[in-house]
Amino acid sequence: MDLNLMRELSVRTESKIVLLVLDGLGGLPGPAGKTELEAAGTPNLDALAARSELGLIRPVAAGVSPGSGPGHLSLFGYDPLQHPVGRGVLSALGVGFELEDTDLAARINFATMSETGEITDRRAGRIPSELGSELAALLNEKVDLSPVETFVVPEKEHRAVVVFRAEDLSDALSDTDPQQTGKKPLPVRPTDPDSQKARRSAELANAFVQQANEILSDRHPANTVLLRGFGMHPALPKFDEVYRLRAAAIASYPMYKGLARLAGMEVLQEGEGIAGEIRTLRESWEGYDFFFVHIKPTDSAGEDGDFERKARVIEEVDALIPEILEAGPAAFAVTGDHSTPAALRSHSWHPVPFLLHSRWAVPTAGGFGERACAGGVLGTFPAEEVMGLLMGHALKLNRYGA
Amino acid sequence: MDLNLMRELSVRTESKIVLLVLDGLGGLPGPAGKTELEAAGTPNLDALAARSELGLIRPVAAGVSPGSGPGHLSLFGYDPLQHPVGRGVLSALGVGFELEDTDLAARINFATMSETGEITDRRAGRIPSELGSELAALLNEKVDLSPVETFVVPEKEHRAVVVFRAEDLSDALSDTDPQQTGKKPLPVRPTDPDSQKARRSAELANAFVQQANEILSDRHPANTVLLRGFGMHPALPKFDEVYRLRAAAIASYPMYKGLARLAGMEVLQEGEGIAGEIRTLRESWEGYDFFFVHIKPTDSAGEDGDFERKARVIEEVDALIPEILEAGPAAFAVTGDHSTPAALRSHSWHPVPFLLHSRWAVPTAGGFGERACAGGVLGTFPAEEVMGLLMGHALKLNRYGA
Structure with missing residues (x-):
């Protein structure tokens, strides 16, 4: 993402953005031929997909499995190759x-x-x-x-x-x-x-x-x-300066809170479990323009090679989607920072399912999954572009040029 | 687009290219779930799609709505961020x-x-x-x-x-x-x-x-x-120098003539209305290798929020497609410089339907529309690459490397 372009075009508005990250969301087909996301029963995400744009995001580079740092920096619009972040x-x-x-x-x-x-x-x-x-x-x-x-x-x-x-x-x-x-x-x-x-x-x-x-x-x-x-400490441009967003992060693990702080987000005290995180989102709704919500257990299940548990975590998130929609985000993305297929038991290089809901979406499918996303209007694209899309769909970017 | 690569590979041939730009072509689903282009009755474009490659083009950057200047510069192969053009x-x-x-x-x-x-x-x-x-x-x-x-x-x-x-x-x-x-x-x-x-x-x-x-x-x-x-005056490389094309522009509005002149195109005296523009194309056919034909009323209807009128303009263009095909272009693209959904009443950031017809196309659908294009072999790609594709399909580019 060209951050200077974002600086030039971004405007502060009342509209709100939610970026819901299911860590390691992307998967691989299991014995029944479906991926974890495809196998999960996700009536809410499926209904949302029918009113959303779909695509697949690539966090770092073709074939490259990202760590949590680069995966999230990409989602936040930073070039992860230009901004290496030490684990320490x-x-x-x-x-x-x-x-x-x-x-x-x-x-x-x-x-x-x-x-x-x-x-x-x-x-x-x-x-x-x-x-x-x-x-x-x-x-x-x-x-x-x-x-x-x-x-x-x-x-x-x-x-x-x-x-x-x-x-x-x-x-x-x-x-x-x-x-x-x-x-x-x-x-x-x-x-x-x-x-x-x-x-x-x-x-x-x-x-x-x-x-x-x-x-x-x-x-x-x-x-x-x-x-x-x-x-x-890497000198990352901050969300309020680049995107003019008052940004908040809701996460249960220290590393993701740390990543959000790097981008200048305020880390909120999260409620317990996934439902608690969504409750925190609702309770903090008025105070911020942008919410990064991080869900960890999808990745943990994938790393444990537990296809079923990963699908169940996705179902748990699915049940909470209506609560997020009720808050009324102008632009709402559901994606991951990378794939963690249970079959691989590790982060992988596979592009990650991406759903973007707004009033201005062009839907292509009635379900949310790797294959549905492959046919979406967004195509397969760099994760660095996610923030630009969210800003555009939330009508927070001025036109470029006459 | 790497213009140096174009300079290195382009060859002058007898084949002709037509780039038909319906300003603001891309749209959003209306009440019946179809976009303006999908709702329009376009038997000729649909038949052409069945013999063409499809894709979606992105003019400037993810989420960014382009002005007419950047939208056209992208289509002509120039990086619009490198070549800002003042409205004056x-x-x-x-x-x-x-x-x-x-x-x-x-x-x-x-x-x-x-x-x-x-x-x-x-x-x-x-x-x-x-x-x-x-x-x-x-x-x-x-x-x-x-x-x-x-x-x-x-x-x-x-x-x-x-x-x-x-x-x-x-x-x-x-x-x-x-x-x-x-x-x-x-x-x-x-x-x-x-x-x-x-x-x-x-x-x-x-x-x-x-x-x-x-x-x-x-x-x-x-x-x-x-x-x-x-x-x-921006110092844009010219079409004859970069692509070895004798390029002509047919447009009814001053700004688009101006944009074409920037790229070194000769602006032809256009006939009246859309049919007049196509007549000018036919009458000038022998004198040029490349024709940029600009159709304005799609954008005007979108900016007026008039879904039906935009669809009717598309139908008017559709009726003239056979005339263009009769002239025998080796490569023929139908697209827009940006989207102007009637629902938004303004230019938007949405990727734009793109159709490329040549003898060497890989078709994927029997119709032309946003969703059909999302599944095309060209995927979603930067508008700057359009000229390269047209040059390739017109067999005007030498092989790169041994």
Whole structure:
């Protein structure tokens, strides 16, 4: 999407936009020949499709499976290749940490190390979140790299985030995770050896690991840390500046809240479960022009290879569609950030079903599914164009040129 | 479109291309669920569709409604974002004024100003064209900004064009039109205040308005002028140079003639009405390789919100399709420069039905309409690619690479 064009043409209006993202929505045909979305009983989405435009979106590039970061950045209109976001940054934003522009963040996995230094469990037996929080607090208190400040914040279970605060840091750094058990963790290395900043940042990160090992030495199974996904705060243009939208995000997982914050969205306190998220949408309706609603369990089911559960999650969302429609969005999109076919048990490169409802839609089918979307008027198109379409259908863009 | 690729591959042949543009062709479903094009009785276009390739074209960007300038530039293969065309330039070319490279042009609206200086009618009651011509001639004779030359040329009704001829002018200027009645006209301001050229051009334009006010002071209701759309001649590559085509344009409205001239087309003297335009096409057949034929009333009907009239214009064009086919074009496209759904009463962002007939087509449907085009082999694609397709189907492009 040409963000300068959006800046030039966008106007603030009363109309509201909803972008409902079912994480990993796209799938592959199961034994009965239907995909998860096609197999799910979705009377509401089917009826909506008959009054909507359909298409398939491609998040990054042909054949490329996107991570959650690029998948969402694309949906928000940013070129994901121009705006790489380190996992550490996502995690830091997801736990609500206020990253400063010069901060360096990395994801921590608490892990188990043998006496001879090999990693025996990369997730320390998935320790409970309470223990993860305790250990993060311990590191946060004890690690001392002064004058560089360090912050350690827990996520869930064995996951945490470390943030290094100093001037002149760099995220051109390699991970310590050996990816396999039975191997020793790797030292952090500058991926750009000519960079003074990267060399200094690598030294800092290695010093952090060394101190953490000492502090955690008697905390088996969580007796070491693996660092990965070094990243710094990307300077993304914000939704209010680019699209003139007061944007809100409703999501249940930290990473998606973090992604929304990157785009300048306000993260709302969500209700419990999918129904709770939709309740939050309804309760917050008057305060914003744009709502990003993120549904996680479709992706989790796909990653577990559970075709049936993924279809059931889609059915759960389907039952809530009337509640969203009652709120009266001028433009309402239902899609995913990428495909997660149960058959693949992972994110995939397949284009993602996309439905856009507005008064100004050209419908082509009476159902919502991969094959119905393939025949839609929108064709197969880059996910980066979703925001332009939503802005157009909500009548929030001036005409271009005379 | 990569114009360098076209330059490299295009060859001059005997085959002929027709690009028939029904302005604002694309529409939205009406009460009966069909769009204007789908509802129209089009036996000839339907039969042609069965021997043609179909697709949907997107003029500028997802969600963006194009003006006539960008819509046509896209169809001619130019990137409309790289080649902005001021309205003044379009108007000047449309009335046949031969713009020089350093000329500065602006659209004039004759308007009504109260004694206290507020605009009370932005179109001076849509004065008849005869009066508009008389007033334009008056300004053309009387305004004196020497040594800068000024030319005032009438368009239709309350519209005219002013051209300033001097070295070192700039079109980085704001409009004087306050957009609302009851407000005073705005002074022309340089949009780039650091530009000496822009400051000088703004002074010239303001001096023009001041003199015009004196000259028109007793000509109520047309007692002032509003200036908008300042522009200078864009340096578009020409059709003969890029595509090796001797290109002709047949259009009934000045702006579309102007757009064709920008691309280096020769503007033919058109017959009256749509049938007259097709007659001109037939009579001029031997002299050119490429014909751009522009049909205006589809757009006018859409802007009037008149679904039925738009469908009837399409039927009128349909009846003339056999005449075009009899001439024997090697490649023949029927499309629009943008959509103008009657439901929206304005240009819209919706992709536009596109039909391409040649001996080398892969048909997918027995009718021509938005939904039929959504399932075509061409998919939904940028309008900039239309010229490449036409050149290919007319066998006017060499193979690329060995």
